Amino acid sequence: MSLTSPLSGIRSGLIIGNQEILTEYTLPVINPATEALVSESPLASKAHLEMAISAARQAQRTWQAESFDQRQQCLLQFAQEMENRQSELAELLCLEQGKPQHSAAHDEVGFAIGWLRDMSSQRLTTHTLDDTGDQKIELDYQPLGVVGAILPWNFPVALAIWKLGATLLTGNTLIMKPSPYTPLTGLLLGKLAQSVFPEGVVNVLTGDDSLGQWMVEHPHIHKISFTGSVATGKRVMAAAAQHLKPVTLELGGNDPAIVLPDADLDKVIPSLFWGAFGNSGQWCVGIKRLYVHARIYDEVLSRLVAFSKTVKMGDGQHPDTQLGPVQNRMQYRKLQSLLQDIHNKGYTIATGGVLPEKSPGYFVPVTLIDNPPEDSRIVREEPFGPILPVLRYQDYDEVITRANHSEFGLGASVWGEDLELANQLAQRLEAGTVWINEVYTHHPSAPFGGHKLSGFGVEHGQAGLMAYTQLRVRMQPRT
Numbered sequence: 343m344s345l346t347s348p349l350s351g352i353r354s355g356l357i358i359g360n361q362e363i364l365t366e367y368t369l370p371v372i373n374p375a376t377e378a379l380v381s382e383s384p385l386a387s388k389a390h391l392e393m394a395i396s397a398a399r400q401a402q403r404t405w406q407a408e409s410f411d412q413r414q415q416c417l418l419q420f421a422q423e424m425e426n427r428q429s430e431l432a433e434l435l436c437l438e439q440g441k442p443q444h445s446a447a448h449d450e451v452g453f454a455i456g457w458l459r460d461m462s463s464q465r466l467t468t469h470t471l472d473d474t475g476d477q478k479i480e481l482d483y484q485p486l487g488v489v490g491a492i493l494p495w496n497f498p499v500a501l502a503i504w505k506l507g508a509t510l511l512t513g514n515t516l517i518m519k520p521s522p523y524t525p526l527t528g529l530l531l532g533k534l535a536q537s538v539f540p541e542g543v544v545n546v547l548t549g550d551d552s553l554g555q556w557m558v559e560h561p562h563i564h565k566i567s568f569t570g571s572v573a574t575g576k577r578v579m580a581a582a583a584q585h586l587k588p589v590t591l592e593l594g595g596n597d598p599a600i601v602l603p604d605a606d607l608d609k610v611i612p613s614l615f616w617g618a619f620g621n622s623g624q625w626c627v628g629i630k631r632l633y634v635h636a637r638i639y640d641e642v643l644s645r646l647v648a649f650s651k652t653v654k655m656g657d658g659q660h661p662d663t664q665l666g667p668v669q670n671r672m673q674y675r676k677l678q679s680l681l682q683d684i685h686n687k688g689y690t691i692a693t694g695g696v697l698p699e700k701s702p703g704y705f706v707p708v709t710l711i712d713n714p715p716e717d718s719r720i721v722r723e724e725p726f727g728p729i730l731p732v733l734r735y736q737d738y739d740e741v742i743t744r745a746n747h748s749e750f751g752l753g754a755s756v757w758g759e760d761l762e763l764a765n766q767l768a769q770r771l772e773a774g775t776v777w778i779n780e781v782y783t784h785h786p787s788a789p790f791g792g793h794k795l796s797g798f799g800v801e802h803g804q805a806g807l808m809a810y811t812q813l814r815v816r817m818q819p820r821t
């Protein structure tokens with residue numbers, strides 16, 4: 343099979359007010375599997391941001407005046423446009439992000455299409471708070487205005503759709519900034535939006551980190567929905583304070599998974615493996631610390647090692663590839679430094695651990711570390727790559743203390759047949775979502791967010807939609 347894509351060399355402009363605008367300066371987009379140039383993406387200037395804000399502000403009043411049902415119809419039409427172009431979106435995603443094409447098409451683009459269809463039926467309705475005394479009191483939800491969505495590079499399509507869906511359904515207009523590493527799918531989404539949404543409702547700007555900062559600092563962007571690292575999240579929150587701008591921050595995680603001694607290993611091993619190594623470990627809610635009861639520890643570790651040998655890592659364009667490279671050189675270097683630390687400290691490597699000498703491509707092999715110390719870097723830090731510490735525990739109080747001993751609190755999971763015990767332990771875990779015998783599933787009705795440094799606020803569900811609105815109370819005498 344030829345690895346040269348017909349999409350290589352495509353050139354796209356910014357999407358502002360349903361126009362495509364080419365820029366003077368561009369940024370290279372690199373295929374992480376080959377380190378070859380995929381394309382150039384536009385580098386938006388402050389003037390482009392002003393244009394987008396003006397278009398989004400103009401569109402917002404009219405968009406707000408549409409009913410939820412009318413806005414839902416547009417979102418459904420947009421989902422259809424995405425489905426019509428699903429294979430193109432997936433091919434582009436594979437090229438710029440590195441994930442296998444099958445997974446790009448189904449686990450990400452297909453997921454995003456289904457999400458939009460499901461979430462768009464949600465509503466925020468006017469509540470009557472009191473209508474019994476001499477006063478009628480009602481509460482409704484007003485859009486905030488223009489929302490700035492700032493995205494990372496691990497799930498560029500799915501995360502874009504999460505933010506786009508909630509922003510638009512609630513009557514706001516959108517300025518979306520994809521990661522500089524994965525701008526192309528965001529721009530294609532912007533192009534598809536042109537035929538569906540009124541002018542100015544969806545704007546897509548690509549650029550470097552300073553574009554994100556300008557968006558946060560701008561007084562006429564009324565909310566920031568940010569997904570990315572803790573360090574950047576803190577900067578976003580500090581800058582947003584200047585205008586008391588609401589923020590939703592979906593940040594990093596170092597999610598523990600606890601395997602109980604009665605876990606059915608035939609069922610659980612594949613789920614644990616993909617829970618940790620899916621998307622090559624670049625998953626905010628991936629399993630990043632695996633705590634296994636001492637009674638089954640050796641068997642779990644050896645089965646995971648055996649399973650890892652059956653999984654093929656390579657260029658996502660090859661049809662048999664199951665895991666791609668990590669997405670960029672910065673992330674590759676971070677993983678390289680973690681591996682160096684593991685070697686320097688003499689921790690036991692059960693499999694992997696050695697970077698391939700052959701380049702190109704940011705390939706990091708599936709690596710399992712056998713019971714490293716609790717205070718090691720690989721246990722304390724979020725690797726965001728295919729390196730997993732497997733940790734032995736003896737009793738439940740001990741494992742809960744260790745699992746909660748983290749500055750993060752995004753997700754956690756418990757695996758075992760005794761569901762009463764699993765639920766008891768789940769209730770003691772400090773995390774925004776705790777899964778039992780599954781991991782990283784999401785639902786449009788379930789609020790998603792992190793405890794501690796993993797975030798601020800939630801997306802999804804009624805609470806998530808409300809975060810894209812402000813409350814307005816109406817009071818009047820009863821007649």
Ligand code: NAD
Binds near residue numbers: 556724792
């Ligand atoms: P990052 O923080 O480096 O970048 C995220 C986005 O912020 C990019 O678009 C970047 O250009 C922009 N940005 C950079 N500096 C900025 C600034 N000063 N002001 C405004 N915007 C700025 O994160 P990343 O490396 O792209 O993503 C990886 C991280 O994202 C991991 O920590 C991962 O756990 C986290 N993540 C979290 C979730 C979640 O839902 N909680 C989901 C996916 C990824």
